[in-house]
Each structure stands twice: as C-alpha cells, then as structure tokens.
Amino acid sequence: MNNKIVEILKAFGINENDLPKLKNIEWKAQTASKSDILFYYLKDRSQNSIDLMKKRISDSSYGILIYNSETDFNIKDGYALSDADLKSLKSKLLNELYPLPSKKFIGVTGTNGKTTTVDIISQLLNQLKLNCLTIGTLGARINGDEVANFSLTSPDYIDLRKTIFNLRDQFDVCALEASSHALDQGRLGELSFDSIGWTSFSQDHLDYHKNMEEYYEAKRSLLNYAKTKFVISSKSMELQKKLGKDALSFKSSTIPKSPFFMSEFNQVNLEVALGCVTECGLNIDGLDLEILSPPPGRFNTIINGSNVYIIDFAHTPDALENVCKETRRAFKDKKLICVFGCGGNRDSSKRSLMGAAASSICDYVVLTSDNPRFEDPKAIIEDIALGVSGSVKKICDRKEAIEFAVRNFDESVVIIAGKGHEPYIDIKGVKKPFSDEKTLRKIIGRK
Numbered sequence: 001m002n003n004k005i006v007e008i009l010k011a012f013g014i015n016e017n018d019l020p021k022l023k024n025i026e027w028k029a030q031t032a033s034k035s036d037i038l039f040y041y042l043k044d045r046s047q048n049s050i051d052l053m054k055k056r057i058s059d060s061s062y063g064i065l066i067y068n069s070e071t072d073f074n075i076k077d078g079y080a081l082s083d084a085d086l087k088s089l090k091s092k093l094l095n096e097l098y099p100l101p102s103k104k105f106i107g108v109t110g111t112n113g114k115t116t117t118v119d120i121i122s123q124l125l126n127q128l129k130l131n132c133l134t135i136g137t138l139g140a141r142i143n144g145d146e147v148a149n150f151s152l153t154s155p156d157y158i159d160l161r162k163t164i165f166n167l168r169d170q171f172d173v174c175a176l177e178a179s180s181h182a183l184d185q186g187r188l189g190e191l192s193f194d195s196i197g198w199t200s201f202s203q204d205h206l207d208y209h210k211n212m213e214e215y216y217e218a219k220r221s222l223l224n225y226a227k228t229k230f231v232i233s234s235k236s237m238e239l240q241k242k243l244g245k246d247a248l249s250f251k252s253s254t255i256p257k258s259p260f261f262m263s264e265f266n267q268v269n270l271e272v273a274l275g276c277v278t279e280c281g282l283n284i285d286g287l288d289l290e291i292l293s294p295p296p297g298r299f300n301t302i303i304n305g306s307n308v309y310i311i312d313f314a315h316t317p318d319a320l321e322n323v324c325k326e327t328r329r330a331f332k333d334k335k336l337i338c339v340f341g342c343g344g345n346r347d348s349s350k351r352s353l354m355g356a357a358a359s360s361i362c363d364y365v366v367l368t369s370d371n372p373r374f375e376d377p378k379a380i381i382e383d384i385a386l387g388v389s390g391s392v393k394k395i396c397d398r399k400e401a402i403e404f405a406v407r408n409f410d411e412s413v414v415i416i417a418g419k420g421h422e423p424y425i426d427i428k429g430v431k432k433p434f435s436d437e438k439t440l441r442k443i444i445g446r447k
Contacts, residue, residue: 002096004096005022005093005096005097006019008089008092008093008096009037009089012079012081012085012088012089013079014064014066014079019063019064021035021063022035022036022037022063022064023035023036024036024037024097025037025039025090025093025094025097025158026038026039026062026158027039027040027041027156027158027159029056029057029059029060029062030056030059030060032060032061032062033061033062033063034061034062034063035063036062036063037062037063037064037066037093038060038062038063038064038065038066039066039067039086039090039158040053040056040057040065040066040067040068041067041068041086042067042068042069045069045071050073053067053073054073054075057075057078062077063077064077064078064079065077065078065079066078066079066081066086066089066090067079067080067081067086068080068081068082068083068086069081070082087186090157090158091189091190094157094158094161094189095190097165098161098162098164098165098166099165100161100164100165100190100191101164101165101168103168103171103172103173103174104172104173104174104194104280105173105174105176105191105192105193105194106118106121106173106174106175106176106193106194106195106196106197106276106277106280107176107178107188107191107193107195107196107197107222107225107226108121108175108176108177108178108196108197108198108199108272108276109177109178109179109180109183109196109197109198109199109219109222110197110198110199110200110201110219110272111199111200111201111202111316111318111319112199112200112202112265112314112316112318112319112322113199113200113265113266113268113269113272114136114137114177114178114179114199115136115137115138115177115295115298115313116266116269116294116295116298117197117199117269117272117273117276118134118135118136118175118176118177118273119134119138119144119294119295119298120269120270120273120292121134121173121175121273121276121277122134122141122143122144122175123144123291123292123293124273124274124277124284124287124292125172125173125175125277125282126143126144127287127288127291128277128282128283128284128287130172130173130282131143131170131171131172131173132171132172132173132174132175133163133164133167133170133171133173133174133175134174134175134176134177135154135155135160135163135174135175135176135177136154136176136177137177137313137421138295138296138421140163140167142167142170142171147167148163154176154177154178154179154181154182154187154188155187156187157186157187157188157189160187160188160189160191161189173280175276176188176191176193178196178219178222178225180215180218180219181218183218183219183221183222184218184221188222188225191225192225192226192227193222193225193226193228194226194228194279194280194281195226195228195231195275195276195277195278195279195280196222196223196225196226196228196229196230196231196276197230197231197232197272197273197275197276198219198222198230198231198232198236198239198243198247198272199232199233199236199268199269199272200236200239200265200268200318201216201219201238201239201242202316202317202318202319216242220243220246223246228248228279229243229245229246229247229248230243230246230247230248231248231250231272231275231276231279232247232248232249232250232272232275233249233250233251233267233268233269233271233272233275234249234250234251234252234271235264235267235268235271236249236268248275248279250271250272250274250275250278251271252267252270252271252274252289254289255267255270255289256270256289256290256292257290258290258292258293259299259301259330260292260293260294260298260299260301261292262326262329262330263299263322263323263326263330264322264326265319265322265323265326266294266299270289270292295421296420296421297311297312297313297419297420297421297422297436297437298312298313298420298421299312299323300312300420300437302437302440302441302444304444306410306411307406307409307410307411307412307413307414308331308334308412308413308414309406309413309414309416309440309444310323310327310413310414310415310416311416311420311436311437311440312415312416312417312420313417313418313419313420313421313422314340314417314418314420315342315343315370315417315418315419316350316354317350317353317354317356317357318357320338320340320354320357320358320417321357321358321360321361323415323417324336324338324357324358324361324362324415325361327413327415328361328362331413334411334412334413335363335364335409335411335412335413336361336362336363336364336412336413336415337362337363337364337365337366337405337409337412337413337414337415338358338361338362338364338365338366338414338415338417339366339368339401339402339405339414339415339416339417340354340358340365340366340367340368340370340415340416340417340418341367341368341369341370341372341377341380341381341384341398341418342354342370342380342383342384342418343370343371343372343373343418343426344371344372344373344374344375344377344380344426345373345374345375346373348383351380351383351384351386351387352383352384352386352387353387354384354387355367355384355385355386355387355388356387356388356389357387358388358417359387359388359389359390359392360389362390362415363390363391364390364391364392364393364409365388365390365391365392365393366392366393366394366395366401366404366405367381367384367385367388367392367393367394367395367401368381368394368395368396368397368398368400368401368402369381369396369397369398369401369425370398370418370419370425371419371422371425371426371427372425372426372427373426373427373428373429374428374429377396378396381394381396398425398434398436398439399434399439402416402436402439402440402443403443406440406443406444407443416436416440419434419436420436422434422435422436423435
C-alpha cells in the first residue's frame with residue numbers, strides 16, 4: 001500500500017494501525033478479499049437493510065469496511081462515514097488507484113436504443129481505424145468482442161473505473177450506455193463526456209422512479225457530465241420539444257438498405273450514433289454505412305422457407321410497438337405473430353400496455369414467461385392479458401411458447417421479443433440457461 005493511500009485514509013479518520021496491505025477497492029461483499037477496501041452503501045437506515053448488511057459482511061473477507069451511516073455499528077475493521085464523505089473518499093482512492101486515461105468518452109441514454117447506438121458507434125469508429133470500448137447491456141466489449149460482463153446496463157462506478165483503467169491501452173474511444181438508474185445513483189462518478197446522445201423517451205422503470213417526470217429528469221442529468229448538448233435524431237420531434245435548447249438535432253444524408261435499417265427506430269439510433277461521433281470532432285465523410293450490422297438480439301432476422309423469425313430485446317410498450325409496426329410494414333403480405341412476456345419485480349403498469357401494443361398490430365399474440373424473478377409467471381401473463389384484444393394464447397413455458405408459434409403458423413413472421421441476447425431466464429434468483437435464438441434454431445431444425 002503506497003503512502004498516498006495511507007494519507008487519504010487517515011484524512012478520513014481511519015487509523016493507520018488498522019490498515020493491512022490494501023491493494024484494491026471493492027463494492028461486492030461476496031467477492032472482497034483481505035487486501036480490499038470494501039465500500040458498502042446502505043440505501044436506507046431500516047433495520048432490514050442494516051441486518052442484511054451485517055449478514056453480508058459476516059460472510060465476507062475484507063481488509064477494512066467503509067459504510068455510510070451516522071451510527072457506528074461496531075463492525076470489525078469497519079468505519080462509518082457520512083454519505084458525502086464516503087463518496088469523497090471513494091473518489092480520491094479511485095483517482096489514485098485507477099486514474100482516468102486521456103481518451104474520448106461518449107455517453108448514450110434513452111428508454112430504447114442505447115445498446116444498438118453504442119454498437120453502431122463502435123462500428124463507425126472501427127472504420128475510422130479507432131478502437132472502441134463499449135460498456136452497457138452487452139457487457140464490456142472491445143470492437144464488438146466481449147471482455148467483461150456486469151449483468152447491469154451500467155456497472156457500479158468502482159467496476160466502471162477498474163474496467164476503463166485495465167483496458168486503457170486497448171481503446172481510443174469509450175462509448176457508454178447511461179441508464180436512468182445509474183444516473184440517479186451517481187454511478188458515472190467523475191466521468192466527463194465529449195459527446196452525449198439521447199435515443200428515445202417512453203414509459204419504463206416506474207417501479208423505481210415515482211413518475212415519468214422523475215424518470216425524464218434522471219436521464220436529463222447526463223448533461224451534468226458533459227459540456228455539450230444532447231445529440232438527438234432529426235426524427236425525434238417530441239424529444240426535441242422536451243429538451244429545447246439542450247438538443248442538437250442530427251440528420252443522416254444516407255440510410256443503409258439492409259432490413260435492419262428499414263425500421264425508423266434504427267434510423268434514429270443511426271443518426272444519434274453519427275451525431276455523437278461527429279461531436280467528438282471526428283470526420284464521418286466516406287464511412288460505408290451499408291456494412292453496419294445489428295448487435296446481438298436486436299432485430300435479428302432468421303429466414304426459414306416462407307417463414308421469418310425476428311428476435312428482439314424489446315421490453316417496453318414503445319419498443320414492442322415499434323418492432324411490431326416496422327415488421328408489419330416490411331412484411332405486408334404475411335401473418336404477424338408476437339411471442340413475449342414481461343419481467344417480474346419490475347414496472348407492472350407497463351404490462352397491459354405491452355399487451356395492447358402487440359395485439360393492436362399483430363394477428364396473433366402468444367403470452368409467455370420472461371424473467372419472472374420472484375413473481376408468479378402466470379400472474380404476470382394475466383396482467384399482460386388485460387390489455388390484449390383479439391387472438392391470444394397463454395403458454396407459461398417460454399420454450400413451449402416458441403415451439404407453438406413455429407409449428408402452428410406458416411407464411412408468417414414471428415417476433416420473439418423481450419430477451420434478445422440474454423442467455424438465461426431468471427427464476428427465483430436463479431439464472432437458468434436459455435437462449436431465444438438457440439431454442440428457435442433447434443425447433444426449426446426438428447421441424
């Protein structure tokens with residue numbers, strides 16, 4: 001442990017005699033070791049939260065523990081600091097151990113489209129002979145190849161800083177998805193962005209944010225991390241109206257001819273990506289947009305004879321409506337079927353809205369399970385069904401639901417929505433292996 005770290009810790013009242021050979025900072029009690037400074041953030045001061053912290057700490061191995069509280073809980077090698085002091089100390093230690101490299105940073109927020117947009121940004125930068133680190137729903141990726149996964153759209157700030165520092169020699173630009181949760185919880189820390197983009201805004205996460213205004217303000221706070229305006233698409237008229245002078249509209253002179261960019265929402269993502277790259281001071285003239293490809297689980301299209309299957313991550317009313325509308329427009333002569341569910345322990349008010357969105361456009365809807373977590377999947381399906389009109393089938397088992405759609409509809413397009421790239425189904429805290437694409441391909445092969 002260097003002297004600088006010792007001085008930083010002592011300035012916050014941490015006794016030098018209590019310091020073992022500390023080398024690292026950690027925020028997850030279950031992965032901490034005796035060489036780690038473990039930061040534990042109490043979300044509230046309820047007895048349940050305190051008891052949970054003590055349980056996690058008792059099962060953990062750490063060097064010293066720093067937690068936010070006005071009360072000293074008499075934990076071995078533990079120090080209670082105020083919220084402000086904990087944040088300040090963590091920042092000082094991160095700057096000493098994992099200093100931010102001198103690179104360009106791009107931040108992208110939005111209800112839908114963040115993952116697609118940062119992936120397009122990476123592809124554009126690669127054409128410019130620049131290496132790109134993307135961080136978001138698909139994990140941390142260098143030029144499209146996964147190098148780490150956090151199971152979160154935006155990782156904890158400690159993990160974020162470690163990742164950026166450890167990969168500093170492998171990238172020129174970092175494109176980061178900024179979720180409303182991360183922005184509200186300060187998980188972007190001291191990052192400063194050279195350009196920021198906003199893809200879309202519609203209902204989501206009202207289980208966390210009290211209302212749409214709080215949700216909007218959380219996303220808008222990305223402005224605090226940049227000295228520039230939000231890049232938005234020329235097609236995003238409502239967002240332009242809401243953001244006013246804080247928006248910079250970008251219009252692409254070319255739209256690729258691939259099926260992926262037939263949809264307006266992906267044209268929006270493309271314009272935001274191009275605008276963000278331009279705002280970084282890079283010249284996009286001469287880029288070949290025709291070779292851009294979709295990221296995993298985003299409008300992935302599989303053709304089998306006269307049938308078309310589309311796998312997409314759409315899991316909000318707006319995203320599902322967009323996917324269904326654009327698919328209907330692209331395949332006017334085919335019957336349209338949608339297989340989807342809603343996640344458990346998340347915003348339940350969007351369930352019936354998703355049912356209404358799908359059934360108002362599709363010929364047939366198959367309701368199924370999608371990460372029920374600790375809720376009853378049958379109850380979730382019934383919540384969705386409240387908004388459904390027209391033909392519907394309820395099949396709780398997701399594999400059986402996909403198989404039903406494959407076996408019972410010909411000359412059709414089947415949209416399998418909600419999970420996209422995810423390789424699991426979350427049931428009662430256990431992530432059981434499951435892939436929409438692998439399941440679909442196996443069923444088609446048997447058929």
